[in-house]
Amino acid sequence: MASQTILQKLEILADAAKYDASCASSGTAKKNSLGGKGIGSTEGMGICHAYAPDGRCISLLKILLTNHCVFDCHYCVNRKSSNVARARFTPQEVVDLTLAFYRRNYIEGLFLSSGIVKSSNHTMEQIVEVARILREEHDFRGYIHLKTIPEADAEIVHQAGLYADRVSINVELPTDSGLTRLAPDKNAGQIEGAMGKVKADLVEAKDARKRFRHAPRFAPAGQSTQMIVGADAATDADIVGKASRLYDNFRLRRVYYSAFSPIPDASAVLPLKRPPLIREHRLYQSDWLMRFYGYKPTEVMQATEADGNLPLDIDPKLAWALKFRDAFPVDVNRASKEQLLRVPGLGVKAVHKILASRRHRNLRLDDVALLTQSITKVRPFICTVDWQPVTLTDRADLRRLLAPRTEQLELFAA
Numbered sequence: 126m127a128s129q130t131i132l133q134k135l136e137i138l139a140d141a142a143k144y145d146a147s148c149a150s151s152g153t154a155k156k157n158s159l160g161g162k163g164i165g166s167t168e169g170m171g172i173c174h175a176y177a178p179d180g181r182c183i184s185l186l187k188i189l190l191t192n193h194c195v196f197d198c199h200y201c202v203n204r205k206s207s208n209v210a211r212a213r214f215t216p217q218e219v220v221d222l223t224l225a226f227y228r229r230n231y232i233e234g235l236f237l238s239s240g241i242v243k244s245s246n247h248t249m250e251q252i253v254e255v256a257r258i259l260r261e262e263h264d265f266r267g268y269i270h271l272k273t274i275p276e277a278d279a280e281i282v283h284q285a286g287l288y289a290d291r292v293s294i295n296v297e298l299p300t301d302s303g304l305t306r307l308a309p310d311k312n313a314g315q316i317e318g319a320m321g322k323v324k325a326d327l328v329e330a331k332d333a334r335k336r337f338r339h340a341p342r343f344a345p346a347g348q349s350t351q352m353i354v355g356a357d358a359a360t361d362a363d364i365v366g367k368a369s370r371l372y373d374n375f376r377l378r379r380v381y382y383s384a385f386s387p388i389p390d391a392s393a394v395l396p397l398k399r400p401p402l403i404r405e406h407r408l409y410q411s412d413w414l415m416r417f418y419g420y421k422p423t424e425v426m427q428a429t430e431a432d433g434n435l436p437l438d439i440d441p442k443l444a445w446a447l448k449f450r451d452a453f454p455v456d457v458n459r460a461s462k463e464q465l466l467r468v469p470g471l472g473v474k475a476v477h478k479i480l481a482s483r484r485h486r487n488l489r490l491d492d493v494a495l496l497t498q499s500i501t502k503v504r505p506f507i508c509t510v511d512w513q514p515v516t517l518t519d520r521a522d523l524r525r526l527l528a529p530r531t532e533q534l535e536l537f538a539a
């Protein structure tokens with residue numbers, strides 16, 4: 126291979142990293158200042174956005190150390206049999222890039238993943254080396270998220286946690302059978318074993334810091350994982366069940382869902398079409414229902430349709446409410462917090478405001494309307510001093526009345 130410039134490597138390895146959703150990058154309109162017009166560029170290779178533990182949105186340099194890989198996961202553009210341009214950074218090159226971007230204020234941290242070269246241990250050691258040089262030789266205080274390799278020795282993964290703010294291990298697919306079929310070199314037991322070890326390290330480090338102020342930190346922003354949606358036959362009910370088990374067993378901060386996107390030179394075992402993006406969005410909404418709205422996984426599964434998938438035209442909270450109409454209407458002035466959190470269209474903040482305001486006075490429909498984007502969606506499920514839905518809650522065509530008319534995502538609906 127002719128020697129590549131850093132820029133050429135960056136182009137290849139930033140592009141190869143874009144399929145990983147587990148640092149939650151956000152989209153933006155394409156603009157650039159090439160040709161001397163204007164300042165700055167939103168097409169900068171490898172910059173993504175993520176949320177820091179304190180809730181700030183931060184920019185990260187998101188790259189792979191290399192896209193060479195000895196594994197052959199069918200859904201992955203970097204798999205051994207894929208015919209893509211390859212590149213490989215040295216740890217020092219990643220360090221230099223990170224520092225250069227950081228000093229120019231382009232980024233506040235690094236998200237580093239890698240294909241597997243030589244062996245899992247060798248690759249993991251290289252990833253750790255990047256973080257070690259940054260932290261120890263340059264006193265780098267920015268955010269570091271390291272993707273760890275479940276097949277690597279636990280001791281090397283542990284080292285990663287000592288340098289990184291967050292570590293993640295991808296479970297890849299929602300079912301063990303899907304993993305066996307689409308990622309034949311990977312093993313579900315090994316992946317969950319590695320997540321279990323990281324959890325044990327997190328717990329141990331937290332306990333140690335309670336006792337000794339200077340005990341080393343271990344991944345203070347916790348661990349996360351990513352599941353690919355739509356590459357196999359797993360239903361949303363399967364995915365919700367898997368996510369809930371992962372949260373319970375491994376104290377994950379986040380499960381990320383990534384809609385499978387067809388890749389160049391795709392393997393014949395993969396679907397030809399990507400699942401609708403709205404499916405990924407519905408799964409994120411269901412995740413929020415479990416994490417912030419008090420729904421049990423079985424309840425979210427009850428919101429699925431006969432094929433085991435969440436409806437695409439309405440959000441899962443509304444789907445649940447339409448199926449369990451006997452739980453409504455709830456009296457906004459008397460209902461418990463748990464009951465209010467189940468009202469479609471009322472978010473967590475709105476519920477807290479209702480609880481605070483009703484201590485001083487009885488709320489009317491107009492008061493609730495000020496707290497929601499769509500009082501039309503809320504009305505069938507609540508009573509106030511001046512509103513009773515009467516027969517509205519039981520109308521056979523209620524779903525049609527409440528389903529959004531356009532295809533637009535309801536990004537902020539609860």
Ligand code: SF4
Nearest residue numbers: 194196198201204240
């Ligand atoms: S291990 Fe699998 S998913 Fe990871 S880079 Fe290699 S082929 Fe892709």
